[in-house]
Amino acid sequence: MAKPVVLAVDDDREVLAAIERDLRRHFSDRYRILTASSGPEALEALNQLQRRGGSVALLLVDQRMPGMTGIGLLGEARKLYPEAMRVLLTAYADTGAAIAAINEVALHHYLMKPWDPPEERLYPVLEDLLSEWAGRVRPSFDGIRILGSRWSPQSFAAREFLMRNQVPYQWTDIDLDASARDLVASIAGDSPRLPIVLFPDGSSLVAPGNAELAEKAGLQTLATRPFYDLVIVGAGPAGLANAVYGASEGLRTLLVEQHAPGGQAGTSSFIENYLGFPGGLTGADLAQRAVAQARRFGVEMLIGQPASGMRREDPYRIVSLADGHEVSCHALVIAAGMAVRELDLPGIAPLVGTGVFYGAAMSEAVLYRDQDVAIVGGANSAGQCALFLSRYARSVTLLVRAPSLSPRMSRYLVDRIGVTSNIRVMTGVELTGARGERHLQQVALLEHEKGEARSLDVAALFVFIGVAPRTERFAGLVELDTKGFILTGPDLPRGSRTWPLERDPLMFETSVPGVFAAGDVRSGADRRIAAAVGEGSAAIHSVLRYLRTV
Numbered sequence: 029m030a031k032p033v034v035l036a037v038d039d040d041r042e043v044l045a046a047i048e049r050d051l052r053r054h055f056s057d058r059y060r061i062l063t064a065s066s067g068p069e070a071l072e073a074l075n076q077l078q079r080r081g082g083s084v085a086l087l088l089v090d091q092r093m094p095g096m097t098g099i100g101l102l103g104e105a106r107k108l109y110p111e112a113m114r115v116l117l118t119a120y121a122d123t124g125a126a127i128a129a130i131n132e133v134a135l136h137h138y139l140m141k142p143w144d145p146p147e148e149r150l151y152p153v154l155e156d157l158l159s160e161w162a163g164r165v166r167p168s169f170d171g172i173r174i175l176g177s178r179w180s181p182q183s184f185a186a187r188e189f190l191m192r193n194q195v196p197y198q199w200t201d202i203d204l205d206a207s208a209r210d211l212v213a214s215i216a217g218d219s220p221r222l223p224i225v226l227f228p229d230g231s232s233l234v235a236p237g238n239a240e241l242a243e244k245a246g247l248q249t250l251a252t253r254p255f256y257d258l259v260i261v262g263a264g265p266a267g268l269a270n271a272v273y274g275a276s277e278g279l280r281t282l283l284v285e286q287h288a289p290g291g292q293a294g295t296s297s298f299i300e301n302y303l304g305f306p307g308g309l310t311g312a313d314l315a316q317r318a319v320a321q322a323r324r325f326g327v328e329m330l331i332g333q334p335a336s337g338m339r340r341e342d343p344y345r346i347v348s349l350a351d352g353h354e355v356s357c358h359a360l361v362i363a364a365g366m367a368v369r370e371l372d373l374p375g376i377a378p379l380v381g382t383g384v385f386y387g388a389a390m391s392e393a394v395l396y397r398d399q400d401v402a403i404v405g406g407a408n409s410a411g412q413c414a415l416f417l418s419r420y421a422r423s424v425t426l427l428v429r430a431p432s433l434s435p436r437m438s439r440y441l442v443d444r445i446g447v448t449s450n451i452r453v454m455t456g457v458e459l460t461g462a463r464g465e466r467h468l469q470q471v472a473l474l475e476h477e478k479g480e481a482r483s484l485d486v487a488a489l490f491v492f493i494g495v496a497p498r499t500e501r502f503a504g505l506v507e508l509d510t511k512g513f514i515l516t517g518p519d520l521p522r523g524s525r526t527w528p529l530e531r532d533p534l535m536f537e538t539s540v541p542g543v544f545a546a547g548d549v550r551s552g553a554d555r556r557i558a559a560a561v562g563e564g565s566a567a568i569h570s571v572l573r574y575l576r577t578v
């Protein structure tokens with residue numbers, strides 16, 4: 029944690045050097061001593077500090093300075109650091125101005141020049157003020173800060189991206205914090221695009237995309253080599269397992285992930301049916317463990333980097349990345365999983381990210397403390413999310429189209445929901461739309477049995493209405509089934525036009541030799557974590573057999 033700052037300001041260089049010397053001698057073990065020789069210079073330093081998330085404990089400012097008086101400076105500085113202790117250095121003749129400043133800028137103290145000996149006339153006063161400051165100010169956060177609005181979808185996206193990648197950050201809602209609003213305006217103007225992300229080195233990004241954010245947050249976004257034995261697209265359970273087994277067999281392995289490791293499983297609030305974890309574990313925990321294991325075996329992992337296509341230049345398979353780079357490999361595994369299907373209903377699209385969320389959106393749960401929220405969907409992922417949100421929200425309404433929760437939801441979740449008092453299950457209802465100004469306020473429903481329309485006031489809606497394979501970038505390159513899942517091995521139609529070799533395709537091999545698919549994205553897969561891990565691991569056997577032929 030960086031030390032809080034004590035800033036001394038005086039236009040007389042000799043006096044300034046003397047203050048600096050005395051302050052350093054007594055306080056430099058606990059505070060960072062900075063100096064400035066004018067009001068504007070001091071304000072610039074304070075602005076810089078604020079961008080970096082630094083804290084200021086005390087301002088010791090000379091009253092008589094050309095351009096901007098000490099009182100003028102303290103007034104401006106108060107807007108940036110309202111909690112900092114404000115001390116005016118005055119000559120005897122300025123006592124009147126100092127007394128007036130007690131009200132004008134809430135001056136905490138004024139000190140007469142000269143202050144010799146400092147042991148008697150400077151240190152005791154400043155010690156008192158600094159201990160008062162330390163008692164009422166919580167330590168500042170010196171990591172990444174996101175300044176945004178709860179009602180800006182991009183602010184949600186940035187928070188969610190960092191949280192899913194387990195990068196710590198501090199969130200400030202500018203609608204609730206005037207000094208953060210001023211800081212945003214000083215960086216990006218009066219109606220900025222949000223969020224503004226501030227980094228500890230003093231730099232900032234305005235409404236960044238995943239790749240920019242990943243790079244600045246220190247996540248790897250560029251491959252270190254042009255060629256790998258194995259490239260895997262997607263770091264869900266299937267891709268991570270594939271990477272661990274591939275690298276442990278000595279393959280130079282690159283994992284390419286567009287969002288965050290863990291995939292769908294990484295968004296799960298609590299996984300209770302994964303073998304070996306009788307007490308259950310969170311998706312974030314599972315992802316973190318798998319990433320650590322993959323890294324230990326030397327897997328390289330690109331984050332925030334979508335694979336945008338693939339081409340074949342025998343014996344190479346070349347993967348293009350969204351930033352224009354390409355990587356080549358001998359074997360490619362597509363483990364791109366599935367994405368929550370989007371709702372095409374009136375009012376939904378403008379509210380996505382400002383009350384309507386696809387999937388679990390765990391970063392948001394705490395923002396809906398003591399509010400009413402709804403979940404649409406009746407499968408396990410919806411049930412898990414309901415239990416998770418019930419810890420924060422006042423009420424959680426589960427909107428289910430079917431006449432009952434089972435058989436789509438596992439028994440253990442149905443039972444748990446049944447005994448959670450703030451979860452209400454509405455069966456036989458269909459979501460027909462959403463309403464709200466700036467953010468979601470109400471959802472529209474149709475009750476099937478009565479054929480009646482009704483509405484429900486909710487602050488958030490979490491959508492789990494089924495999933496679709498993420499194969500749009502591979503359509504036309506590998507053969508898909510009618511629902512868009514990738515066909516592999518024995519499922520490829522006999523005499524397939526695109527299968528070019530004499531031998532039969534290997535298990536998990538797609539219609540392109542050397543290109544494999546594993547996990548939820550594969551036609552016929554059992555869509556569970558253990559199955560995805562199993563497929564990712566087993567696919568390495570086929571990869572190794574294939575590599576012996578190139």
Ligand SMILES: Cc1cc2nc3c(=O)[nH]c(=O)nc-3n(C[C@H](O)[C@H](O)[C@H](O)COP(=O)(O)OP(=O)(O)OC[C@H]3O[C@@H](n4cnc5c(N)ncnc54)[C@H](O)[C@@H]3O)c2cc1C
Nearest residue numbers: 262264265266286291292293335365366547548555556557
């Ligand atoms: C909320 C929730 C809770 C769940 N809970 C359970 C549970 O308790 N037990 C259970 O067994 N199953 C559970 N499931 C199902 C389980 O998570 C999935 O079956 C499993 O995650 C599938 O793994 P996968 O690796 O095949 O795909 P995914 O998990 O979907 O991972 C695919 C990854 O590929 C990435 N990707 C996609 N396209 C690209 C591209 N072009 N470039 C780069 N990266 C790309 C995605 O960003 C994603 O990270 C749950 C699912 C959800 C949504």
